[in-house]
Amino acid sequence: MKQETYETLDYDIIVIGAGGSGLRAAVAASEGSGLKVAVITKSLLGKAHTVMAEGGVAASFGNLDAPDGWETHFYDTMRSGHFINNYRMVEIFAKEAPDRVLELESWGAVFDRTPEGRIMQRPFGAHTFRRLCHIGDHTGLELIRTMQYKAIHTGIDVFQEVTMTKLLISHGRVAGAFGYFRADGRFVLFRARAVVLATGGWGKVYKVTSNSWESTGDGAALAFRAGADLMDMEMVQFHPTGMVWPPGVRGILVTEGVRGEGGLLYNSEGERFMQRYDPERMELSSRDVVARSIFKEVQAGRGTPHGGAWLDISHKGPEYVKMKLPGMYEQFLTLADLDITKERFEVAPTCHYTMGGLRVEPETCATNIPGLFAAGEVACGLHGANRLGGNSLSDLLVFGRRAGMGAREYVAGGVALAEVDEAEIGQEMERVLAPFEREGGVNPYHIHERLQEIMTNHAGIMRSGEILEQGLQKVLELKEEARNMSIQGSRTYNPGWHAVFDVENMLLLSEGIIRSALERKESRGAHWRTDFPDELPEWQKINFVERYDGEAIRIRTEPVKEMPEYLAKLFTYGKAPGLVKQSEKKEA
Ligand SMILES: Cc1cc2nc3c(=O)[nH]c(=O)nc-3n(C[C@H](O)[C@H](O)[C@H](O)COP(=O)(O)OP(=O)(O)OC[C@H]3O[C@@H](n4cnc5c(N)ncnc54)[C@H](O)[C@@H]3O)c2cc1C
Numbered sequence: 001m002k003q004e005t006y007e008t009l010d011y012d013i014i015v016i017g018a019g020g021s022g023l024r025a026a027v028a029a030s031e032g033s034g035l036k037v038a039v040i041t042k043s044l045l046g047k048a049h050t051v052m053a054e055g056g057v058a059a060s061f062g063n064l065d066a067p068d069g070w071e072t073h074f075y076d077t078m079r080s081g082h083f084i085n086n087y088r089m090v091e092i093f094a095k096e097a098p099d100r101v102l103e104l105e106s107w108g109a110v111f112d113r114t115p116e117g118r119i120m121q122r123p124f125g126a127h128t129f130r131r132l133c134h135i136g137d138h139t140g141l142e143l144i145r146t147m148q149y150k151a152i153h154t155g156i157d158v159f160q161e162v163t164m165t166k167l168l169i170s171h172g173r174v175a176g177a178f179g180y181f182r183a184d185g186r187f188v189l190f191r192a193r194a195v196v197l198a199t200g201g202w203g204k205v206y207k208v209t210s211n212s213w214e215s216t217g218d219g220a221a222l223a224f225r226a227g228a229d230l231m232d233m234e235m236v237q238f239h240p241t242g243m244v245w246p247p248g249v250r251g252i253l254v255t256e257g258v259r260g261e262g263g264l265l266y267n268s269e270g271e272r273f274m275q276r277y278d279p280e281r282m283e284l285s286s287r288d289v290v291a292r293s294i295f296k297e298v299q300a301g302r303g304t305p306h307g308g309a310w311l312d313i314s315h316k317g318p319e320y321v322k323m324k325l326p327g328m329y330e331q332f333l334t335l336a337d338l339d340i341t342k343e344r345f346e347v348a349p350t351c352h353y354t355m356g357g358l359r360v361e362p363e364t365c366a367t368n369i370p371g372l373f374a375a376g377e378v379a380c381g382l383h384g385a386n387r388l389g390g391n392s393l394s395d396l397l398v399f400g401r402r403a404g405m406g407a408r409e410y411v412a413g414g415v416a417l418a419e420v421d422e423a424e425i426g427q428e429m430e431r432v433l434a435p436f437e438r439e440g441g442v443n444p445y446h447i448h449e450r451l452q453e454i455m456t457n458h459a460g461i462m463r464s465g466e467i468l469e470q471g472l473q474k475v476l477e478l479k480e481e482a483r484n485m486s487i488q489g490s491r492t493y494n495p496g497w498h499a500v501f502d503v504e505n506m507l508l509l510s511e512g513i514i515r516s517a518l519e520r521k522e523s524r525g526a527h528w529r530t531d532f533p534d535e536l537p538e539w540q541k542i543n544f545v546e547r548y549d550g551e552a553i554r555i556r557t558e559p560v561k562e563m564p565e566y567l568a569k570l571f572t573y574g575k576a577p578g579l580v581k582q583s584e585k586k587e588a
Pocket of ligand 1: 016017018019020021022040041042043044048049050051052053054055056057058139140162163164165198199200201210211212214215218219253352353375376377378389390391392393394396
């Protein structure tokens with residue numbers, strides 16, 4: 001192999017990821033700090049997965065339902081997370097979300113409005129009140145548009161189409177990250193005093209998914225290899241309503257906004273089957289419940305022709321549907337030749353969100369590696385066993401900001417740039433180029449396809465010990481096979497080459513998902529085990545934490561932190577705080 005070279009760039013803080021959390025972190029790290037900050041993305045600025053977000057951003061303004069407040073948002077989020085959330089993260093989140101949304105508005109985001117001129121809020125599954133601030137059904141796009149404009153004006157540098165393949169650690173703290181330019185394969189070393197990971201989730205490990213091509217879990221895998229802790233990896237959200245037909249669009253999201261705006265679910269017998277599973281909340285039950293309900297209906301032989309349920313919003317009339325759900329109207333018309341203002345359509349569960357991820361401190365988003373921070377979907381703790389719709393976008397704003405501030409404070413502590421080990425860089429360049437050297441090896445796309453098949457069949461919506469064990473064996477065998485991935489062509493715009501690293505990351509995280517799923521011997525939120533169908537109180541006290549030593553994944557339990565009295569008492573009435581009358585409070 002010829003002598004390889006690399007460019008070295010020095011920064012105070014690098015943010016890996018240009019989605020909502022990355023951009024918010026960059027603003028916090030850069031604005032008024034005088035620090036040199038870079039944002040690095042493997043796609044383009046403005047193209048991150050976050051742009052796909054549709055339904056809205058949850059914040060308890062109470063613009064339409066006055067009794068809403070942070071306490072009720074806290075209550076809903078803890079309940080939906082089945083109480084394995086980090087209560088402190090939820091508290092910070094529920095209290096700060098409204099300020100972050102207003103701040104976004106002050107930076108130029110144009111929200112839909114009530115007739116009185118307040119931010120419009122729509123209902124969403126398992127939110128007690130109308131809480132989702134939205135811009136039609138393209139909220140993520142507006143969020144990114146606003147934030148990238150804000151971020152670049154704080155003076156950050158942006159590196160697009162750069163894939164980071166390794167986090168560098170020196171004397172126990174983060175020293176930077178190494179990667180390559182996707183356009184021509186040039187290597188680049190970013191030395192940094194602090195690193196914020198904002199690389200999103202890993203929904204691409206499943207066959208049917210709403211996620212973009214970016215969601216391969218790179219940041220989580222890089223940090224895991226570097227010694228960071230992953231938590232609650234068994235918790236993967238399957239959104240109840242993905243498109244089903246035609247086959248080419250299977251998995252594309254049908255926003256919960258459709259049910260929020262009055263869409264109704266039916267089985268093949270014309271029955272509103274949610275009556276059977278959650279008669280109180282019906283279509284607006286939490287995602288785990290609705291997804292499982294559709295799955296059960298199909299299993300019971302009451303599914304639609306292509307294995308899903310019917311969703312119908314046509315009774316709302318064309319004007320309303322086109323105004324409230326313009327993206328959905330277009331999506332079905334263009335992709336399925338179907339007019340949702342006139343016809344019902346088929347939906348089925350699709351992998352949507354990864355609740356597990358890097359374990360972080362609630363106040364600063366610090367991981368267990370000094371100088372390494374994480375926010376957004378790559379981090380863990382806020383959503384517990386099931387994420388509420390709309391809570392991700394506010395998560396990005398609240399904890400993106402906190403991660404940026406955390407990194408900034410860490411750097412202000414006087415930490416210097418760490419020396420990077422030349423030999424380690426040499427080894428990494430060799431590793432990254434190795435697939436070109438192997439001849440007749442396996443194709444990374446084939447490995448990815450098989451991984452998706454395994455994960456869907458063995459660690460999907462329905463699990464059991466036996467199915468998971470089989471899945472684990474298959475993933476371990478596939479991992480062995482993947483050591484021999486090879487590719488052809490040059491380093492110039494070579495998607496097969498990029499796929500090698502995506503696949504390596506997804507294989508590691510898939511093993512993490514299954515190992516954690518095997519340990520949790522109960523059903524809780526998104527984690528449904530047919531051999532342990534009940535939610536058991538003793539498991540509510542436990543999070544599973546994983547660490548990787550380069551050879552094997554070690555798993556341990558950690559106690560879920562107990563809520564202090566002032567938060568625990570929010571649950572004493574058995575209903576949301578905003579629904580408790582003054583008289584009831586006095587009696588208690
Ligand atoms: C269709 C759809 C609709 C949704 N609707 C909503 C909604 O209405 N409300 C809500 O709250 N949530 C919604 N979500 C969820 C929400 O959009 C995501 O959870 C959120 O956008 C994740 O943001 P993030 O900042 O963590 O990462 P992302 O937006 O996923 O960004 C990740 C960034 O990291 C970069 N990156 C990744 N790996 C590397 C690497 N190796 N090197 C360099 N860069 C890298 C990527 O290029 C990208 O810039 C939706 C999700 C989907 C799929």
